[in-house]
Amino acid sequence: MGTPAPARSRAISLEVNGEAVEYEVPARRLLVHFIRDDLGLTGTHVGCDTGNCGACTVHVDGVSVKSCMLLAVQADGTRIATVEGLAADGELTALQRSFNEHHALQCGYCTPGMLMSATALLEQNPHPNEDEVRVALQGNICRCTGYVNIVEAVVAVGEGTS
């Protein structure tokens, strides 16, 4: 097999929220636009154009990433999880319930990214303390809540009090 030739688009196959997806995408398309515009999963949001805000956070192979800092072609062969996959069976996760109970969202625009970052944290560290939560959420900007209730909501899940 020879060296692969560079191409303007690529047929990618990946798993999104547990479902197999195959798509021909332009090489320049960002993963976030692939998720939102091509797959119609509009829960993943765009809040900036420089990779700062984290509203577009999804999991790629179990790891949180900003989907505006990846090309869709880079996700070829990966497993992707978006916010829509959290309560796939219709049952809210403990974290989603905790966000509601602690008033951890106002406009709700940053919320999907926050949930994906916090979910990744809780998978690695089921009982994080406040400082660990703050470090884990540092890449997600919220302009409504001042993070107070978000941090409380995540800590509460770990403490089993939510």
Add this chain to the structure above:
Amino acid sequence: MLLREVDYARPATVEEAVSLLAAHEGARALAGGQTLVNVMKARAAAPDVLVDLVDLAELRTIGFSSDGLLEIGAMVTYTQLVGSSEVEVARPILAEVAATIADVQVRNRGTVGGNVCVSDPTNHLPPLLVVLDASFTIRGSGGERVVPADEFFVGVYMTAVGEGELLTKISVPPASDTGDGFSGVTIGKHGTYVVDAAATVSGEGARIAIGCVAATPVRATEMEERLAGGDFSEDAVREAAKGLGASLDPPSDVHGSADYRRSLAETSAVRAVLQAVERRKR
């Protein structure tokens, strides 16, 4: 936010990657993409071809060379660095600094190779790797060469990696009777540095490098010379730093004047050295 058209290739081996980079003018290696994709979004850069290194597993390893150097593959992520037992044993400062780069999501994707090859003057790793006396292995179609840190960083966004070449690994001497320190001022916590300083202290003296004050890390050679005697008391370190700021020609921008950066350079250098001294005692 929207990139220009670009061609994409995903080589399976380093050889293929090198040949792709050599074959296409305007080709760029795509590592984690945490800088490159961003500048392409702004259309500040528009390579014709992206050579994605994602499948090159051999660039993702951390280990030791036969002569005991810590070897970090160019595609090792910051998160890998933070969690590596090899790094913890050999040179924990690398993990400590990596843990403050940007945020979790960026650390999950961003790579060591990308950080140094971008050679952004505000990046964390260049001054650190300079004081650690790291060496950089570069692969080209003609074979491999090794470049010391002092020669690796050439200018803003420019390194010793030439057209058609690929950085494959970074080798760092393990700590031995040394202490390392890193200090500076960021825009917000864990943000971009306004000025940073890295230092390593050993029986032979100190190596100190300042970031964000020039196109590439600046060695604080006079300060190093003054500390060569081995007196690392706080007074001696502060005295040694005097004049460091005046010797620099840093930029002025929205985050600080040149004078502010000169002052921060001295403060950061002192703090980095004192931190290194403290750690060397442990």
Add this chain to the structure above:
Amino acid sequence: MSTTTTTTPTVTEQQSTPTLEKGYIGQSIPRREDKRLVQGLGTFFDDMRRHGMGYVHFVRSPYGHAKIVSIDVSKALELDGVYGTITGDEVAIHTEPFFEMSVEPGANIKDYALAVGRVRHTGEPVAAVCAATRELARDAADLVEVEYDPLPVLVDAEESLKDETVLHDDAGSNVVWSGVFDWGDIDQALADADHVVKIERLHFHRFSSTPLECAGALVEYDKGTAEWTLHCNHQMPGVGAIWMAPALRTGIDKLRFVTQDIGGGFGNKICLHPQYVVLCLLARKLGRPVQWTEWRTDQHTANAHGNERTFLDIEVGVMADGTMTGFKVRALDDCGAFPRYEPLGCIIWAQVTPGLYGWRNIRVDFTQVCTNKSPVSPNRGYSRMQHLWLTERIADIVATELGIDPVEFRKKNYVKTEQMPYETPNGCVYDSGDYAAALDIALDLIDSGSIEDRRKEAAARGKLLGFGIGSTLDSGTNNFGQSTLLNPDLQFSGNNEAASVKLDIFGEVVVTLGTVPQGQGHETTAAQVVADILGCSPEQVNVRRGHDTWFNSHAGFSGTYASQFAFTGLGAVKGAAELVRAEMVQLAAAVLQAPEEAIELADGFARIKDGPEEAALPFMALGAIVNANNAFLPPDFNPTLNHRYVCRPYFGMVDTEKKTGQLTLTYATQIHAAVVEIDPETGVVDVVDYAAVDDCGIRINPQIVEGQVHGATTHALGAALSEEFVYDEEGTLLTSNFYDYHVPHALDMPPLKTGSMESPSPVAPLGAKGMGEGGGGGIHCVCAAIQDALGAAGKAIVYTSCNPPHRVWSMLQDPEATRANVSVVSK
């Protein structure tokens, strides 16, 4: 561990007129909006698609100020997938300039949807391209060739005032509006004062709330009816339509605004009419739906900044006992390239003219100018925040210079609770509050008694510790009549808001709002109010998401802005629910053959009080009778169970001669206290302790109120320490993204302690005052705390509202440079 401590609410003895018992009102019930939002199932405008939709990208000016020599779109049109373009020349033909609110010279400014002939700020849209995909639209925009001829750039309001370069030739001057506000007798007060403290210059910087969702819309045009539908995130569509319809030469009924979920607004989504007009024109021209999503860099560069204001030649009269008697100031406001919502900012501040203080003599010489910067728009705490910062800076500088403890100084000068309701020198009425008591709560939360010990301990670590207070008012419910103090010809006065409540066929209670929430939880709080009135649970009340000017009840000032939902929004909900309630009681009385007085609405039933179990009608029965089974009702009894109510607060008329009047109705109080530590070698400021006390009267949902306090505090802390729109001499914005414009993230935030009081408003329908803007308390107290900390290192005066490390470092290097601004003349 919780970082939040809530003190036991202290209810003042203030008389109030709430007519409802607390049931669901007053409870922190979890929000109804959340379930969809935590699943990513919210609908924001950018989530919507239409068949054949085109994506719009704006071509923007790289210059701060330049003549447009030519625009050539031909190469863009040649690109496959491009649907069309529009330029300023077409806009000038097809639209009128937007209505200007100012008198001359500002009234003569011509503001079109795209630049016509000249660009006046970096990022100003000069053309727009529409294409099949986002990427193609961007590609095509790069192919539009624009030739510019650069002009001199004005980035400083004082330079603008000289009129050496004039931005708008039609106006002939850079001044948008100017006027003198003179209440009491400041000259006499200064002559009588024992001390006159003079401050030459203070500067309130440019920043904005930067809502995480940028602006945008999906616009459809119906050729048959000549009507546009805008699926958008405009937060004040009532006023947006007033701008847009005349510009588009159409009736206001031809513009339908629909909002669903909105990702934050904070005032920054009030001035979207220029871009929206371009979308309307493109949708009509191209015969297809078009959508535009603003990018973050564009929002920072060219959408909405907060007003920048310079305060000059301040003089404050102080008596020997520390009582401040008055002040005078020249205020110079920089509104950027176009006035848009301005010059309203030239009067909105007057809602809080004396701040929290008893000053009776105040003269403000106010001028607003254009510069080559982004236009401004209302921004959380709009115009009052700037003025309150001035009053708080004055309080701290005067106290420091006269050697008086800032806490005692404030308590001495605060308006006293016994004086409530308190009429200010310009005729506003502070409805209720106890500022000194709120301050005491803040002092307790922050353990102010230990400050001196903490200062010593910090000094031992090489840090400078400082303590500061920020006292603010959040004035709510605008009287639009205040606009006539700027321009007597304007036909605006009063305020109103609408809501509708109906009982549907299966007993569903359905509520529509005139307000346009962007995260404030209106679906929840409105349900709480309706549930209490109708006697059901909030779960039974369906408050429709978002706003639709065709189907929602709607009034001329509809929108969500200016801290007024608790008054007008919920006032309308309450009014409509009471109308429905009255009919439900009437109907139940008729059906159950009982007098109306015997009917109670409770637990989702209309029933006879203490009557037999079967003497009860479920809501479903009432809804079904009226809607589907009504033949037996007598001909003269025609209940609809469907009512609209407009809440029109009473203000009276303003006095345009004296410039007095009730400019707003409710005054929530915020007292903030901060402890900071400064690293003297680097200028880095760490907020190590922080308390925010809020008194907004009756809290419908305390958890939501507290959330607003957290958010407003965070905006203020960001503004105080890092968020700043900085321009270079060419008019290029240097902080156009979240790298350089640093907003606080989770690691930056200090632990926030909150406390609360409830001084019910005697004038609001539910005793609840508007709140949420917060008046910038965090900016004021951080400035005060920094100044306190610097007291031990040269006594610099904090002269600007934004103090990032490099600026603090400069103050430490040369404190005298700041001190030269301040002098005290004592008798």
